[in-house]
Amino acid sequence: MRYDQARWSEADHYEPLLIEKRSETVEIEDSPLPDDLTREQLRMPSPAEPELARHYTRLSQETYGVDSGPVPLGSCTMKYNPSLLEAVAADENAAVHPDRPEESVQGTLEIMATLQDWLGRIGGMDAVTLQPPAGAAGEYTGLLIAKAYHESRGEDRSEVLIPDSAHGTNFASAAMAGFEVVELPSGEDGRVDLNALTAAVGDETAALMLTNPNTLGLFERDIDEIAEIVHDAGGLLYYDGANLNALLGQARPGDMGFDIMHYNVHKTFATPHGGGGPGAGPVGVTADLAPFLPRPHVRESEGEYELYDPERSIGKVHGYQGNWLVLLKAYAYIRRLGDAGLAETSRKAVLNANYLAERIDFEIPYGPFHHEFVASAGDRDAANVAKHMLDRGVHPPTTKWPELVDEALMVEPTEAESKETLELLADAFDAASNADPDTLESSPHRTTARRIDQVEAARSPRLSWRALEDS
Numbered sequence: 001m002r003y004d005q006a007r008w009s010e011a012d013h014y015e016p017l018l019i020e021k022r023s024e025t026v027e028i029e030d031s032p033l034p035d036d037l038t039r040e041q042l043r044m045p046s047p048a049e050p051e052l053a054r055h056y057t058r059l060s061q062e063t064y065g066v067d068s069g070p071v072p073l074g075s076c077t078m079k080y081n082p083s084l085l086e087a088v089a090a091d092e093n094a095a096v097h098p099d100r101p102e103e104s105v106q107g108t109l110e111i112m113a114t115l116q117d118w119l120g121r122i123g124g125m126d127a128v129t130l131q132p133p134a135g136a137a138g139e140y141t142g143l144l145i146a147k148a149y150h151e152s153r154g155e156d157r158s159e160v161l162i163p164d165s166a167h168g169t170n171f172a173s174a175a176m177a178g179f180e181v182v183e184l185p186s187g188e189d190g191r192v193d194l195n196a197l198t199a200a201v202g203d204e205t206a207a208l209m210l211t212n213p214n215t216l217g218l219f220e221r222d223i224d225e226i227a228e229i230v231h232d233a234g235g236l237l238y239y240d241g242a243n244l245n246a247l248l249g250q251a252r253p254g255d256m257g258f259d260i261m262h263y264n265v266h267k268t269f270a271t272p273h274g275g276g277g278p279g280a281g282p283v284g285v286t287a288d289l290a291p292f293l294p295r296p297h298v299r300e301s302e303g304e305y306e307l308y309d310p311e312r313s314i315g316k317v318h319g320y321q322g323n324w325l326v327l328l329k330a331y332a333y334i335r336r337l338g339d340a341g342l343a344e345t346s347r348k349a350v351l352n353a354n355y356l357a358e359r360i361d362f363e364i365p366y367g368p369f370h371h372e373f374v375a376s377a378g379d380r381d382a383a384n385v386a387k388h389m390l391d392r393g394v395h396p397p398t399t400k401w402p403e404l405v406d407e408a409l410m411v412e413p414t415e416a417e418s419k420e421t422l423e424l425l426a427d428a429f430d431a432a433s434n435a436d437p438d439t440l441e442s443s444p445h446r447t448t449a450r451r452i453d454q455v456e457a458a459r460s461p462r463l464s465w466r467a468l469e470d471s
């Protein structure tokens with residue numbers, strides 16, 4: 001039997017701050033800091049342990065996460081992350097100091113080298129760096145590698161081509177890496193328009209950034225031709241691999257002609273994300289580009305693992321080896337699933353997206369799609385649809401992006417959800433589809449925080465208790 005989602009309601013405890021419940025004033029004596037940086041007294045919360053435990057438990061009931069229900073955010077891939085991986089990351093042997101001598105951390109380096117190798121095999125890339133701490137940081141790193149590569153050949157190429165359906169970070173990373181962005185309009189079928197590409201590509205083209213399946217979930221069928229056009233012009237092909245859920249064990253960007261790619265470990269390989277990280281955005285490259293990878297890089301040499309500086313390295317993009325514990329979780333996830341498990345992951349992710357799409361009433365203008373799809377809320381406001389879905393105890397999809405679809409609802413259920421959960425999601429879509437306009441506009445009604453003034457919240461956030469007290 002399914003649980004009755006129509007009766008769902010979020011807890012509403014009106015929980016005070018700890019400091020408002022019970023506090024004590026602490027006298028500060030003998031501080032080693034300069035006088036003008038110290039206080040003589042400090043008011044501190046002083047809860048007993050049960051109060052503390054209950055406080056945080058109650059707060060956790062006033063919020064929503066993938067432990068409470070599905071989070072079908074298209075492009076973001078919010079899959080359930082097995083707690084086994086958290087246990088691996090919390091193991092005391094995982095907590096090695098990054099300055100320890102190489103000979104004393106051979107096991108850690110071996111895991112890094114193995115993960116580099118596995119990610120390379122998954123993406124069809126010859127070498128992988130684990131250093132970048134996010135997808136966007138991976139894009140930036142990859143583009144610096146592209147720039148260094150062109151410069152090493154005496155070429156100064158100033159442009160990066162990006163389709164209009166691409167993730168916003170692509171445009172930002174290209175600009176940060178010092179390139180001019182040339183936006184490519186999508187064709188009528190939602191894919192790269194080959195005529196537009198041929199017209200835009202030239203001597204100034206440093207790279208084309210692409211994701212495949214693209215943000216509409218569509219496979220770029222002309223990828224061989226696209227690769228040929230870009231390579232013939234002397235440009236490189238960059239793959240935005242933030243979300244590999246459709247590809248794992250099925251197809252590899254390297255085989256499609258891509259030269260550089262990043263992986264979002266915190267989407268595809270089981271680290272929760274959102275709220276700012278931490279994440280990891282390893283970057284894979286072909287053999288020609290390997291000398292430009294960030295330093296230091298991990299490799300095996302005569303049975304020992306060592307750190308070395310690649311010959312023409314672009315330098316460092318993050319401290320030490322990146323977010324090691326996040327990388328360790330990716331290693332454990334891949335190892336636990338194996339080749340067959342990874343291939344099953346992508347098959348199920350695609351099946352789940354297609355099943356859910358069949359079950360909902362909203363129009364889906366582009367297809368056939370893979371691990372995600374973009375529905376249109378039509379004459380309704382996609383944000384209102386999303387707010388109403390909250391009242392059904394599920395997280396709504398990504399809204400209003402990509403802009404190719406009117407009032408877009410971008411949905412990615414992921415492989416982690418069961419058929420029963422997909423039905424709950426479908427019912428939530430139905431509820432929004434059948435709700436009258438007044439109900440839609442005033443939703444949500446059953447969440448702890450109701451209709452939030454998003455503009456005000458973004459423009460004048462109150463980020464501290466003092467700011468709240470002063471207001």
Ligand SMILES: *Cc1c(COP(=O)(O)O)cnc(C)c1O
Nearest residue numbers: 075076134135136167169240242
């Ligand atoms: C999430 C995402 C990114 C950026 O990844 P971050 O880790 O958030 O920087 C880039 N491209 C696509 C398609 C994404 O979904």
